[in-house]
Amino acid sequence: MAHRAHNFSAGPAVLPVPVLEEIQRDLLSLPEVAASILEISHRGKPFLRILKQAEADLRALLSIPEDYAVLFLQGGSRLQFSMVPMNLLGEQFPSATYIVTGSWGKYAASEARKEATVEVGWDGQATNFDRLPQSHQLQINPAAGYVHFTSNETIQGVQFAAEPITGNTPLVCDASSDFLSRPIPINKYGLIYACAQKNAGPAGVTVVIIRRDLLERSRNSLPGYLNYKNHVDANSLMNTPPTFAIYALGLVARWLKNEIGGLENMLEQNRMQAQLLYDVLDxxxxxxxxxxxxxxxxxxxxxFNLPDDSLTAAFLKEAEKHNLNSLKGHRSVGGIRASIYNAMPTTGVEQLASFMVDFRNKNS
Amino acid sequence: MAHRAHNFSAGPAVLPVPVLEEIQRDLLSLPEVAASILEISHRGKPFLRILKQAEADLRALLSIPEDYAVLFLQGGSRLQFSMVPMNLLGEQFPSATYIVTGSWGKYAASEARKEATVEVGWDGQATNFDRLPQSHQLQINPAAGYVHFTSNETIQGVQFAAEPITGNTPLVCDASSDFLSRPIPINKYGLIYACAQKNAGPAGVTVVIIRRDLLERSRNSLPGYLNYKNHVDANSLMNTPPTFAIYALGLVARWLKNEIGGLENMLEQNRMQAQLLYDVLDxxxxxxxxxxxxxxxxxxxxxFNLPDDSLTAAFLKEAEKHNLNSLKGHRSVGGIRASIYNAMPTTGVEQLASFMVDFRNKNS
Structure with a gap:
């Protein structure tokens, strides 16, 4: 059995062991295909089945209605920061409102500014992004082409429990770090994008869910790869998609459906696991x-932070000795960040919680 | 042992078995890392080692000088079709010359037209792209920002044996389907790009090799992900790169270095294998x-084509019975396409050649 530590990486992040085992088992040859998933044409029947099943499982998990298209793209959320304004803004809608609740929202707004007018509807920078706005605090321009928010800020650790209320303007969400961690009411959104490498799969694929009427905004003059309409028309096969990453994402989706029993169950487990750690803080x-x-x-x-830097360093060092890895916080917040995505087993969180109690007892 | 057929797919394509076996062996846990390659942070030491080694091995294989940067990007050649003109053209260089020798060159030119003026320096459409220009036939504008060509046209099966002679204008090459299949004189190029899924690895990563002085042309107003300068400054870690695809590409590069013994040897093997099939045609x-x-x-x-469509269909059906898969030609050329990239074993080509002789004897 391979030695595996508990991996609290913020992403790429822990994946379900049964998914890894299936990838490993079939790595040289997919059943009835006689070639590896890494070697087969994206236009052949075996991959088309995988692509179709991955989309079907995402649609089932999130109850995605038929008037939304599901795309599997490359370039990460970083490319979406540009594609969203390039496609959704223009002469008809010259501006968008951005709700800036952390580092990623800030990056998204700064890329959008290269393409169009950005109005900031709320900005949490003054308190180092430690809180979220209430809906009445938001300044939304009703003529905006869309309102953009980041459902979970990976670096700061703040998460919207529900969608901000923004009127009839299409809501665009960077859901990169909580996609598939809970059910969401898709029909409240105009567009959702998420890179896979947190809850949904390995790095290299980005899911975009877009309400089909918004595709009318995409101009033909856009660079071909950046035009959502091209990808919808080609069913994500405009060019060679990241076949392996889509395959792995499909296996994760199937695991969520069959092993976890859907996103309600996933949310319950995620809530319970987070509570274990927040209780230790409190x-x-x-x-x-x-x-x-x-x-x-x-x-x-x-x-979270510890009383001083030397205790933080000691915490990280001791944690690794207990097989609790990748806990260092991002430099803009400091301290510790425990990322506990879908595939983090409860036993990993329990071990971390227990380690934290012990460490505090020894050092306070 | 997994059942594997001989796989003549045009891409994603056959990979070396030792590479697949190493990926399989370490899939649950990289040695001394205690996590899968699919689960580790792109900013942690284990992945940084993998990235550095992949670049070093590419530099060694192709003798890439230090004044060229090597990038690992997403989006395939299709995104490069736009990124190349967006970065290299502008006020100073308003136009580029495209040598159009097949379907991919045509796509590249049509994306470039959205960004700037394209002058076609040669076009093989009239004879359905069955030939290449000689250098004296090219019409190169000496003021062009660059000259673009496609070293190997995957669909038509035409390949430049050496770089076209184009004067002092920077040469830009889409080398997607012959990258790493042979040595090339890098200093003749301004920029080379290649998606990995032919000779170099799985789908999901695109290698760009760019002469550093050309980076001065990239304007800050470009969308962040599309700006080569950003990727060079961040050493391909501007955002989460396709970590698994880079890892697999690195294993292929190491296999080329250590098992094949470098690109001269690879070229010799590729020549010999192609000759086996062309001899059967002739x-x-x-x-x-x-x-x-x-x-x-x-x-x-x-x-190549057979005398009629029913013989083509019979050829494909019979071939599959002999474990010779994915031989159907692209619809624009028809007939048969045998893609025999680096990882195609000689025995696979021999079996195909022998099958072709038998099939002809039975059917002519």
Whole structure:
């Protein structure tokens, strides 16, 4: 049996062991295909079946209605930061509203500014992105082409529990770090995008879910790969898609459906696991200080600080000895970040919680 | 042992078995990492080692000088069709010359037209792209920002044996389907791009080799992901790169270095294998008709027709019974296409050649 530590990486991140085992088993030859998933044409029947099944499972998990298209693209959320305004803005809609609740929202807005006018509907920078706006605090231009928000900020660890209320303007969401971690009401959205490497699969594929009427906004003059309409018309096969990453994402989706039993169950498990860690913070009498305000804590990325840098360093070193890896926080927040995506087993979170209690007892 | 057929797919295509076996062995846990390659951060030491080694091995194989940067991007050659003109053209260089020798060159030119002025320096459409230009036939505008050509046309099966002579204008090459199949004199090029899924690895990563002085042309106003300068500055880590595809490409590069012994040896093997098939065409007294003129035949994609469609269908059906798969030609050329990239074992080509002789004997 391969040695595997508990992996709290913010992404690429832990994947379900049964998914890894299936990839491993079939790596030299997919059943009845006589070639590896890495070697088969994206236009041949075996891959077309995989692509169709992955889309069907995503549609089932998220109850995606037929008037939304599902795309499998490359370039990560970073390319979406540009594609969204390039496709959805233009003469008819010259501006968009961005709700900036963390590092990723800030990057998204700064790329959009190269393409069109960006109006910031709320900005959490002043308190280092430790909180989220309430809907009445938002300044939404009703003529905006869309309102953009980031459902979960991976670096700061703040997460919207529900969609912000923004009127009739299409809602665009960067859901990269909580996609497939919970059910969401798709019909509240105009467009959702998410890179896979948190909850949904390995790095290299980005899912885009777009309401079909919005495709009318995409101009033919856009660079071909950046035009959503081209990808919808070609069913994600405009050019060679990232076949392996789509295959792996499909296996994760099937695991969510069949092993977990759907996104309601996944959310319940994620809530329970996050609570284990937040309880340790709250009971630590100030030894562990959470970065996010309690009412907007992320179920995905638990961010906190220790009393000083030398204790943080000791925490990370001791944690690795206990097989608890990749816990270092992002430099803009510091301290510790425990990313506990879908595939993190409860036992991993329990071991981390117990380690945290022990570490505090020894060092406070 | 997994059942594997001989796979003549045009891409994604056959990979070396030792590479597949190493991926399989370590799929649950990379040695000394305690996590799968699919699960580790792109900013952690284990992946940084993999990235550095992949670049070093590419530099060694192709003798890439230090004044060229090597990038690992997403989006395939299709995205390069846009990125090349977006980065290299502008006020200073408003036009580029495209040498159009097949379907891919045509696509490249049509994307470039959205960004700038395209002058066609030669076009093989009139003879359905069955031949290549000689250098004196090219019409190159000396003021062009670059000259673009496609070293191997995957669909038509025509391949430049050497770089076209184009004066001092920077040469840009779509080398997608013969990258790493032979040595090339890098210093003749301004920029080379290649998606990996032919000779270099699985789908999902695109290699770009760019002469550093050309980076000065990239404007800051470009969408962030589309700006080569950003990727060079961030050493391909501007955002999460396709980590698994880079890992697999690195294993292929190491196999080329250590098992094959470098690109001179690879070229020799590719020449020998292609000759086996072209000999069968030439000796078939018109039963098999090659699409490409003999002086520009591809060593990668051997394209030919049979006397009629029913014989073509029978050929494909019989071939599959002999474990010779994915031989159907592209609809624009018809007939048969045998793609014999680096990882195609000689025994696979021998079996195909022998099958072709038998099939002709039975059916002519």
């Amino acid at each position: 009971e630590s009498v100030g030894f562990y200080t959470g970065h996010a305000q309690p009412n907007c804590r992320s179920l995905m990325n638990v961010t | 000796e078939s007294v018109g039963f098999y008709t090659g699409h490409a003129q003999p002086n520009c035949r591809s060593l990668m994609n051997v394209t």
